[in-house]
Amino acid sequence: MVAFELIVDAPVDLEITGKFAAPSPDWIHLSRILLDYELIVMTEGVLYLAGDTTYFTVSKGEYLLLPPYTKQFGYKSSNCSFYWLHFKAQEGLTVTDITDTGHTIKPAENRLLLPQYGTVKSLEKIIVMMKQLQDSVRAYNQKTLNNYMTTVILCELYNQVFQSEHSPLRKTKQEQLYNDIVDYIKWSRSEHIKVSQIAAYFGYNEKYLSHLFSTISGIPLKQYILQQKMELAKFLLSDTNQNISEVSLQLGYKDCHNFMKSFKKIVGLTPTDFRNAYAKRLLFYE
Structure with missing residues (x-):
């Protein structure tokens, strides 16, 4: 290549x-x-x-x-x-x-x-x-x-x-499980994901899975799920014209206010303030 x-x-x-x-x-x-x-x-x-x-x-x-x-x-x-x-x-x-x-x-x-x-x-x-x-x-x-x-x-x-x-291939069973969890979360960010749901999917105890994830990643599993949802939210807010309620629904939130509260906690801005901060997109046709 x-x-x-x-x-x-x-x-x-x-x-x-x-x-x-x-x-x-x-x-x-x-x-x-x-x-x-x-x-x-x-x-x-x-x-x-x-x-x-x-x-x-x-x-x-x-x-x-x-x-x-x-x-x-x-x-x-x-x-x-x-x-x-x-x-x-x-x-x-x-x-x-x-x-x-x-x-x-x-x-x-x-x-x-x-x-x-x-x-x-x-x-x-x-x-x-x-x-x-x-x-x-x-x-x-x-x-x-x-x-x-x-x-x-x-x-x-x-x-x-x-x-x-x-990067070198991860060799341990625990590290492979960690990678699988990361992939699962990224593919399921538009759903209402719970730690118990992930544990059931992979067939492990919820407490064990949470401890394994935080040991490898350095952050709690719940926090990682929230961060990944907000990464997708930032993309939707900056690259689409969906309104806040539509973005909230796409991320699996039934209550738009809960989404806005979570976004402000992670990003430091409200969804509207984030969108307005980077509102000057350049659209070109070649």
Whole structure:
């Protein structure tokens, strides 16, 4: 797999960013030569995009990074939406095979090694950060701030990809159970999840499961469930036009006031204040 090493001892230079939504199911990406890096993070549908002679199929939850001087063109109709940003960076090595033992997975502190294509571990977190960058562009348009925020997004992406694809496999039964619980919670965030429900699903004692989880993660299981619900809430508030009641229902809350109270406790802002703080989304059609 191709990967790009970016030198980030200084922040990268943001050129432009936005969110794209296909204007029709028949939309096909334009043909052009890139003058800088483009990062695409998919939020809905499938994007059929070629870079030189490589044809990519990029689905929701996946990203694509194309380098400068790439001939980019759509090769099929793509009914999709995605966040994107163009940036310039000082490039180190271009690794043609990230599994090659001659190249280390962990670059130096001032370098990021990003595979050209991959799956993000937390799509909602990346989207919220992209939205915050767009809010900064609209509200301040201050180059230094925008450059640092773009660099932070790339660092977050590197850590998500590195942790999800290249971290050593957990070997113990307890650690595997912990991973299974984490996955179960992420898939069930739109439900009213209880610790007793999780314990019953995995066939363990509720007290034992709670102790195991807090020992490995450092936080109580109930707290983790709440945090994951609020991560999804932040995504819905920043990337959709659903009202507070609709977001509350989607997260499994029967009482909207309980949702607002929980959100304020975890995030430090009310849902309305959070939405208003990052309301300046950039929507572009290419």
